[in-house]
Amino acid sequence: xxxxxxxxxxxxxxxxxxxxxxAVVVHPSNAASLDQAEISRLFTGRGxxxxxxxxxxxxxxxxxxxxxxxxxxxxxxxxxSQMKAYWSKLVFTGKGTPPKELATDADVKAAVxxxxxAIGYIDAAAVDASVKVVGKF
Amino acid sequence: xxxxxxxxxxxxxxxxxxxxxxxxxxxxxSVVGGxxxxxxxxxxxxxxxxxxxxxxxxxxxxxxxSFKPDxxxxxxxxxxxxxxxxxxxxxxxxxxxxxxxxxxxxxxxxVLNEHWTLQAGKKRLPLYYYxxxxxxxxxxxxxxxxxxxxxWQIFNYNGVNAQFNYxxxxxxxxxxxxxxxxxxxxxxxxxxxxxxQPIREIWKNILGGVLSLNxxxxxxxxxxxxxxxxxxxxxxxVTWDGDDSRRGKFAGVSANVDYNNWVVLTEFNRLTLDxxxxxxxxxxAGYRLGQWTPFVSFADFDSESEMHxxxxxxxxxxxxxxxxxxxxxxxxxxxGINGQMVAGDSKAITFGIxxxx
Numbered sequence: 025x026x027x028x029x030x031x032x033x034x035x036x037x038x039x040x041x042x043x044x045x046x047a048v049v050v051h052p053s054n055a056a057s058l059d060q061a062e063i064s065r066l067f068t069g070r071g072x073x074x075x076x077x078x079x080x081x082x083x084x085x086x087x088x089x090x091x092x093x094x095x096x097x098x099x100x101x102x103x104x105s106q107m108k109a110y111w112s113k114l115v116f117t118g119k120g121t122p123p124k125e126l127a128t129d130a131d132v133k134a135a136v137x138x139x140x141x142a143i144g145y146i147d148a149a150a151v152d153a154s155v156k157v158v159g160k161f
Numbered sequence: 162x163x164x165x166x167x168x169x170x171x172x173x174x175x176x177x178x179x180x181x182x183x184x185x186x187x188x189x190x191s192v193v194g195g196x197x198x199x200x201x202x203x204x205x206x207x208x209x210x211x212x213x214x215x216x217x218x219x220x221x222x223x224x225x226x227s228f229k230p231d232x233x234x235x236x237x238x239x240x241x242x243x244x245x246x247x248x249x250x251x252x253x254x255x256x257x258x259x260x261x262x263x264x265x266x267x268x269x270x271x272v273l274n275e276h277w278t279l280q281a282g283k284k285r286l287p288l289y290y291y292x293x294x295x296x297x298x299x300x301x302x303x304x305x306x307x308x309x310x311x312x313w314q315i316f317n318y319n320g321v322n323a324q325f326n327y328x329x330x331x332x333x334x335x336x337x338x339x340x341x342x343x344x345x346x347x348x349x350x351x352x353x354x355x356x357x358q359p360i361r362e363i364w365k366n367i368l369g370g371v372l373s374l375n376x377x378x379x380x381x382x383x384x385x386x387x388x389x390x391x392x393x394x395x396x397x398x399v400t401w402d403g404d405d406s407r408r409g410k411f412a413g414v415s416a417n418v419d420y421n422n423w424v425v426l427t428e429f430n431r432l433t434l435d436x437x438x439x440x441x442x443x444x445x446a447g448y449r450l451g452q453w454t455p456f457v458s459f460a461d462f463d464s465e466s467e468m469h470x471x472x473x474x475x476x477x478x479x480x481x482x483x484x485x486x487x488x489x490x491x492x493x494x495x496x497g498i499n500g501q502m503v504a505g506d507s508k509a510i511t512f513g514i515x516x517x518x
Contacts, residue, residue, distance in 0.1 A: 070328065073275060087482050105479040105485070108299070109301070112189065112297050112517045113301075115187060115237070116187075116297045117285070117293045118249055118268065118270060118280060118284070119335075
């Protein structure tokens, strides 16, 4: 049963690293309610509007930001590599464009605070009154 | 010369409009090496042991190491002209074509509303599941989609395409309807591999549609296409039972599952042409172990006289955030009869790196 160790070790490592909480944030004026499935739709290009019908502009964090991998795995249920493969298929067949990427939590917070249609995510510890939290994962 | 003029014109157009348009450049590349480990070839054609990895572009391995058959690069330039209008061009250079870059895609796109987008220009035919992103190896598990399925000589079309995307309860319903034609003045597969005379292959009155249903871990896809085939051999029109054209009908269904760490990929397709059926299927399964995904795969092509299958085993390793290493062993069985052998039995090893940027 040696193979069990190969399976078990990566699982233990990934759960040990996955501790930080990710907060999904929108503009304070945005009254839409969002569950995980709806957030996932917006960040995979399958949906383009909030529950009230208004346009949604998802904003991604760059891969170098720690909350990116957290978000991909907890909310989208994929690794960042899987998401890149997913978007490659859509981008190179003219079926979709991935969300714009911003470098840091602070950049996402500033962009969301300035745009009523924006939805982003940041490390939960970075949340302040400039944005509204619609979900924590 | 003509090609570089087209490229120059496109670049000039993109540069001169860049004051108003946001231009995105992205791309992909694969560097793959491999060789035939053992094989029978086809003695009656004088063919040495050969592994035909890619039918349409005639990418094949022989007993010496080669890094050309599966290697390729692609560069996509997309200009957002605002108000829903965009222009996209994709240049692809393949090792099997000595890396001569061709415009594989060149189309305009107009977003009608939140559900529908219209496109016009040159695109890839979305016949099989992997047809329209066949070149973007980073986006799938293996080194290449099974050669036994992806055998058809025409893979582009010029025309119009309407694509849609709806949310119905928990399902994402998307797809497209397309029409157009393709006139390939010297078809590589028919002229070079399956013959020795120049063949002009025309698929006209193409009309097709794709319907995809996605939910969580399940991905279902249905595809249908009908076209009229005309062919010229050495400039002389080919006739079939006295007719100078024939109609082909292609239908396929694909079901893919991505559940926990399991990936199961399947597709079943049938082309009906000249009263005969050309059936293909692919069954593949993989299991993700962190960055590694070992896989097995079986693909089959079956018609009245052309029959072949490939059993594959390999692994994908996502060692980098934008690149994957793959290694694969393919075991081809060619049971063709009545002179319909393709390349004979072969066993081949291939490995390489796929990346996107």
